[in-house]
Amino acid sequence: MSSSSAAPTAKPPMRDALVTAAFQLFLERGYEQTTVDEIVALAGVGRRSFFRYFPSKEDVVFPDHERCLADMTAFLAAGDEEHEPVRRVCDAARMVLGMYAENPAFSVQRYRLTRKVPGLRAYELSVVWRYERALAGYLRGRFAGRPDGTLRADVIAAAVVAAHNNALRSWLRSDGTGDAGAAVDHALGCVQRTFGDTADAPVMAVPTGPLPTGPAPTGPAPAGERTGRPDDVVVLVSRRDAPVWRVVQEWEAALGRA
Template sequence: MSQPAKSSRATAASDAPETAAGSRAAAQRLKMRRELAAAAMELFATKGYEATTVDEIAAAAGVARRTFFRHFRSKEEAIFPDHDDTLMRAEAVLNAAPAHEHPLDTVCRGIKEVMKMYAASPAVSVARYRLTREVPTLREREIASVARYERLFTRYLLSHFDERDHHDGNDDPLLAEVAASAVVTAHNHVLRRWLRAGGKGDVESQLDHAFAIVRKTFGTGIGAGRLAGPRVPSPAATAETAATGDVVVAVARADAPLEEVMRTIERALKEHHA
C-alpha cells in the first residue's frame, strides 16, 4: 500500500524541476523579446522605421539575425513584444472567473491585463503610440492585435449564452457580441487618451469609470436573472413579486448597485418558481 505513495512523491519531485525550468525559459524568452523591442524602438526613433533593417536590430541587441527570427517574424512585430503573453493572462482571468460573477464584469477584469501591459512602461508605450501613428504598417499590426482581444472576449460572453438561440425576446447573443466590442472600445478610448497625455494620470480610475458606463448600458440586459448569489436582503434592493401567468415583476431602488439589482431579479424568479 505504501508503494503508490512513494511513486507519487517521486513523480511530484521529478515534475517540479521541469515546471521551474519551463518558467525560467518563458522568462528568458520574454526578456529577449523586450530587449529586441527596445533596440528596434531606439533605431526607429533615430534612423526611421523604413531605414532600419532586421540585421541592425539584432546587432543592436547583441544577437544573431536567426535569434531575432526565433522571436519575431518581422520588424514591425518587434515593437509589440508583450501582446501574446498579455492575451494569455487575459484568458487566464476569464478561465478562473468565480461562478457568481457577471460575465461582463469578468471581461472588464480581463482586459485590464492589457492596460497593465501599457502602464508598466509608460515611456515605451508613448513612443510606440507615436510611431504607430506615423507608420501605416504598424497601425495595421496594432489593429490586428486589438481584434484578437475582441474575439477572445466575444467568445467568452457568447459561451455563457446560446448564440444560436435567436428568437423574439432573447437578445443575449446580440448583447454579448455588442458588449464585447463596447468593452474593447472603452479600453482603447481610455488608453489613447492616456497616451496622448504622455502616459500621465490615473489611468486605472479612468478605465473603471469607462467600464461602469459599459456595465450600466449593457449589464442590466445581458443575462438578466442568471447570476447566482446569496439570498441576503440588502438595504439597497428589495424584491416584490406579482405573478400572472409567466410574468414576474421585481422592484429595486434606482440607486441600487448593479450586483444587487441582478440578485433581486434572481430572488424574484426563484420565489416565483418555488
C-alpha cells in the same frame, strides 16, 4: 580579502535587448528604414535569435501582446457561473491596461510610432480584434441559449474594447500622465451600467406614509389628490448603478405621474 571593484552590470535578456535596439533605431532612422539586420547588429545577437522571439519586424513593436492575450484568455476560462459576465470581461480588459502601465515611457513611445506608420496601425488593429474575439467568445458561452445571446455577446465585447481604448489612448496622448486606472474604470463602468445584469435590476418604490384602510382605488387619482396628504413621504429604493432613466420612471409611477 576585500575588493573595491563593483559587480558587473547584468546584461538585459536577449528579448528585451532586441526591443530596446529596435526602438532606438526606429527613433533615429525611422521604422521603414530600419532592417532586422541592423536591429540584431545593435543588440549584439544573431539574426536567428531575432526570429526566435519575433516572427516579424512588426512583432517587436508589440512585444507583450501575445503574453497578455494568453493571460486574458486564461482569466476568462477560469471564470464560473458565480462571476457576472459583463464585469468579468471588464476585469479582463483591465489586464491590457496593466500591460501598458508597466512601462509608461515605452507605451507612449510605441503609441507615437504607431500613429506615424500605417502598417503598424493596421497591425495594432488586428491585435485589438483578437482581444475583442476573446471577450466575445467568453460571453457567447455565458449567454448561450438566451435570446440574441450571440448578438449581445458581440455588442458587449465591442463596447468593452471601445471604452477601454478610448481611455487608454487619452492617457497615451497625455504622455502617460494622470491616473490611467481611474480613466479606464470610469469608461468600463459605463459599459457595466449599460449591459450588466444589474442594469436589469428592478427599482422599488416604498411608500412610508400611513397604510390605506379603505378599498384600493380603481383608477388614477384626480389632479391635486395624487400626492395624498402634504406630509406623505415616498422613499425610492434602487441599486446604486441603476440607470437614471429607470429611477425617474419608477419615481413617476410611484407618484401616479407615469
